[in-house]
Amino acid sequence: MKKQSSVSALFLVACFVLLSPLAAVTWGQEAAGERPCNRDRPKELWRSLQEISREVPAPAAGHPGNVFVAGEEVIVKVPGPLSSMAVRWQALDDRKSLVNQATLEKSDGGNRAVTIGKPGIGWYRVEFLDAAGKVVGWTTAAVLARLAGPVRQDSPVCVDSATSWFAPGDATRQERFAQLAALAGVNWIRDRMSWGGIQKGPEQLAQNTTYDSAASLQAKYGLKVLQVFHDSPGWAVDKQLDEQGGARRFTRDLRVLYRFCKTMAKRYEGRVLAWEPWNEANITMFGGHTIDEMCTHQKAAYLGFKAGNPNLTVCWNVYAGAGTALHTQGVIENESWPYFETYNIHSYRKPKDYVEQFAPAREAACGRPIWITECGVPLPWKTEGPWNELSQEDELEQARFIARSYASSLFAGVNRHFFFILGNYAERKIQFGLLRKDQTPRPGYVALAAVGRFLGGARSLGRWVSEDSPSVRFYAFGSAPDGKRRDVLIVWAEKPTKWSLTEKLSVKGVYDYLGRPLGKNIPEKADSAAVFVVLSEGQARKLPLEPALASCAFRGGNPSPVVLQLQMPQSATNLDRQAHTVEVKEGVNLDIFAYNFSDAVVSGTINAEQAPEGYKLTPGRWEVKIEPMGRKHLPVCLSMDASGGDAAPGGNWVKLRGEFSDAGRPVLAFRLAPK
Numbered sequence: 001m002k003k004q005s006s007v008s009a010l011f012l013v014a015c016f017v018l019l020s021p022l023a024a025v026t027w028g029q030e031a032a033g034e035r036p037c038n039r040d041r042p043k044e045l046w047r048s049l050q051e052i053s054r055e056v057p058a059p060a061a062g063h064p065g066n067v068f069v070a071g072e073e074v075i076v077k078v079p080g081p082l083s084s085m086a087v088r089w090q091a092l093d094d095r096k097s098l099v100n101q102a103t104l105e106k107s108d109g110g111n112r113a114v115t116i117g118k119p120g121i122g123w124y125r126v127e128f129l130d131a132a133g134k135v136v137g138w139t140t141a142a143v144l145a146r147l148a149g150p151v152r153q154d155s156p157v158c159v160d161s162a163t164s165w166f167a168p169g170d171a172t173r174q175e176r177f178a179q180l181a182a183l184a185g186v187n188w189i190r191d192r193m194s195w196g197g198i199q200k201g202p203e204q205l206a207q208n209t210t211y212d213s214a215a216s217l218q219a220k221y222g223l224k225v226l227q228v229f230h231d232s233p234g235w236a237v238d239k240q241l242d243e244q245g246g247a248r249r250f251t252r253d254l255r256v257l258y259r260f261c262k263t264m265a266k267r268y269e270g271r272v273l274a275w276e277p278w279n280e281a282n283i284t285m286f287g288g289h290t291i292d293e294m295c296t297h298q299k300a301a302y303l304g305f306k307a308g309n310p311n312l313t314v315c316w317n318v319y320a321g322a323g324t325a326l327h328t329q330g331v332i333e334n335e336s337w338p339y340f341e342t343y344n345i346h347s348y349r350k351p352k353d354y355v356e357q358f359a360p361a362r363e364a365a366c367g368r369p370i371w372i373t374e375c376g377v378p379l380p381w382k383t384e385g386p387w388n389e390l391s392q393e394d395e396l397e398q399a400r401f402i403a404r405s406y407a408s409s410l411f412a413g414v415n416r417h418f419f420f421i422l423g424n425y426a427e428r429k430i431q432f433g434l435l436r437k438d439q440t441p442r443p444g445y446v447a448l449a450a451v452g453r454f455l456g457g458a459r460s461l462g463r464w465v466s467e468d469s470p471s472v473r474f475y476a477f478g479s480a481p482d483g484k485r486r487d488v489l490i491v492w493a494e495k496p497t498k499w500s501l502t503e504k505l506s507v508k509g510v511y512d513y514l515g516r517p518l519g520k521n522i523p524e525k526a527d528s529a530a531v532f533v534v535l536s537e538g539q540a541r542k543l544p545l546e547p548a549l550a551s552c553a554f555r556g557g558n559p560s561p562v563v564l565q566l567q568m569p570q571s572a573t574n575l576d577r578q579a580h581t582v583e584v585k586e587g588v589n590l591d592i593f594a595y596n597f598s599d600a601v602v603s604g605t606i607n608a609e610q611a612p613e614g615y616k617l618t619p620g621r622w623e624v625k626i627e628p629m630g631r632k633h634l635p636v637c638l639s640m641d642a643s644g645g646d647a648a649p650g651g652n653w654v655k656l657r658g659e660f661s662d663a664g665r666p667v668l669a670f671r672l673a674p675k
Contacts, residue, residue, distance in 0.1 A: 185452020265308025
C-alpha cells in the first residue's frame with residue numbers, strides 16, 4: 001500500500017478557487033530570487049473545500065468495536081472462541097489499574113457478555129483468566145466523549161482507512177469502519193481504488209464493486225471521502241517503454257487517464273469529494289516517476305476530473321515524503337499550480353522533524369492548502385499474523401504520538417491531517433493500525449477521538465518553548481472543543497519535566513492524552529503523553545508564541561486544456577537527479593506530444609523557450625493544430641556538447657511553451673542527464 005524507504009501508504013459550495021490578489025507573487029519577485037511566504041495563513045486556506053449535511057455521530061446498535069460514549073453502560077461481548085478454562089474476567093485501563101472484575105458467567109447460547117459499568121472516557125483491556133489467574137484471552141473497549149455537535153466542516157482531523165481494501169466486498173465491515181471513524185470526530189476519510197480492478201478494458205467498467213459500497217457507506221455517516229489510485233490497467237500500459245514497472249507506471253496516453261478521471265468524477269459524484277490521481281509516484285514501489293512525468297500526469301487528471309464534475313476537489317498526486325527541492329522546482333518550472341487545489345504529502349518521521357521536512361512542500365503548494373494524507377508512527381508488531389499485535393507499551397506509544405503529530409504538523413503548515421491508518425495493517429513487521437483485526441480499539445483510537453474533539457475547529461496560533469522548561473513544548477490553537485470557541489494548548493515534554501504556566505491564564509479545563517478530564521489543575525510534570533489545556537478564547541496570545549508556518553504566497557493562473565508531454569523509456573529514469581538519462585552524441589531523438597482536452601480545435605505554436613548551455617533542439621518551434629481529444633507527435637532532435645550536459649541540482653531545465661490564444665500557454669519542463 002506504500003511506502004518511502006524509512007517506512008513507506010454533497011456539494012453545497014463550489015470547489016476551492018483562490019483568486020485573491022493579496023497573496024499573489026509576481027514573476028519579477030521570483031526572478032529576483034525572492035520567495036515571499038505568508039506568515040499569517042490566509043483565511044481561505046482553512047475554509048471547507050466541500051460542505052455536506054451532517055448529524056451528531058452516535059454509537060450504532062450493538063456498539064461495533066466495543067466503542068461507547070460517556071454515560072453509557074459498557075457491555076463487552078466475550079470474544080470467541082474463548083478457552084473453556086476461562087472462569088473470570090477483569091477490566092484494566094491504560095495504566096493497568098483495575099476497573100472492574102467478576103466471575104465469568106456461562107451461557108448455553110454462546111452470546112456471552114460482561115458488564116463493566118460506566119467507567120468513563122478511556123481505553124480498557126478486558127482479560128479472561130483461568131482458575132490460576134493466567135490470561136487465556138482478551139479483548140478491548142473504548143469510551144469516547146459524546147460530541148456536542150456535528151463534526152465541523154473545516155476540521156483538520158482526518159484519517160486514512162483504505163476501507164475498500166480492508167473490507168473487500170464486506171459491506172458490514174465497511175460500515176463499521178465508517179461508524180467508528182465518525183464517532184472519533186473525523187472530517188475526511190481516505191480510501192483506496194485499483195484502476196485495473198474497476199476498468200477491465202477500455203469499455204469494460206465493473207459495477208457494484210467494493211469501491212461503490214465503501215463510498216456510499218462512508219458518505220452515509222457524514223464522512224468526506226478522499227479517493228486515491230496508484231495503478232494502471234494492463235491494457236493501458238506501454239510495455240515497451242515501461243518494461244520494469246508495468247501496472248505501477250502511469251499510462252502513457254494521457255487521453256486514457258483523462259477519460260478514466262472524467263468517468264470516476266461522474267460515477268462518484270456526491271460520494272467521493274476529492275481525488276489524489278496517484279499515490280507516491282516518486283518512489284519505485286509506485287512506478288518511480290520523475291517530476292516532469294508527475295506534473296504532466298497531474299494536468300491531464302485534473303482536466304479529466306473537472307470535466308466530469310467541476311465541483312470536485314482535485315489534489316496533487318501525493319508524494320512519499322514531502323518532496324525534495326528538485327520536486328518543488330519541477331512543480332514551479334512546469335507551472336503546475338493551476339492543476340491542483342490541495343498539495344498532498346506523506347510523513348513517517350518524528351514530529352520534531354516536520355518543520356524542516358515540509359519546507360519544500362510549503363513552497364511548492366503555491367498558496368494552496370497542504371494535506372498530509374498519510375502520517376503514522378512505525379512500531380514493530382509483537383505477534384505474528386493475522387493479528388500482528390503491538391506490545392502493550394507500543395500501543396501506548398502509538399497513542400501518545402497522535403496529539404504530538406497533529407499539533408506539530410498543523411504548526412508546520414498542514415491544513416488537513418490524515419492519520420495512517422484506521423484498520424489493522426501490518427507491513428514489513430510494522431503495525432500501523434488504530435483498530436485490531438476484529439475492529440476493537442487500540443489506545444490510539446481513543447487518542448484520535450481526543451484530537452477530534454479538541455482540535456475539531458483548530459487553527460494553529462503558534463508554539464512556545466519556555467526558558468524555564470526548555471524540554472516542554474506548547475502548541476497553541478484557536479479551536480472549538482465541545483462546540484465552544486476556545487484556545488487550546490497541547491503540551492508535552494521530550495523527557496519528564498516539571499512545568500507550569502507562569503502567565504495568568506483563564507483555564508477552563510485540563511484533559512489527558514485520551515481526553516479524560518483532569519479538572520482545572522495543571523499536572524506538575526509533563527512527559528510524552530500530551531495534555532490538552534482548554535483556555536478562554538484569546539488567552540493563548542498572552543504567550544510569546546512563534547507564529548505558525550504556512551505555504552508560500554498564492555500563485556494565480558488558469559489551467560490550459562493543452563497538455564505537453566515528454567515520453568522517455570523507464571530505463572532512462574534517474575530519480576536522484578529527477579532527470580532522464582541520454583547518450584551524449586550528435587543527436588538524441590526525443591518524443592514530445594501535445595494533447596487537446598477541450599471540445600474545440602486549438603491552433604498555435606510551441607517553442608523551445610529554455611535550454612541549458614550546450615543544448616540545441618531541432619526544430620525549436622512547431623506550428624500545431626489539434627482536434628478535440630486529439631494528440632500530436634512532435635519529434636525533436638537534441639544535440640549537446642560534452643561540457644553542457646550534466647543535470648546538476650537546481651538547474652539545466654529544458655522548457656517548452658505553447659502559445660494557443662484563448663487555450664492558454666501550456667508548459668513542459670524536464671531535465672536530462674547525459675551518460
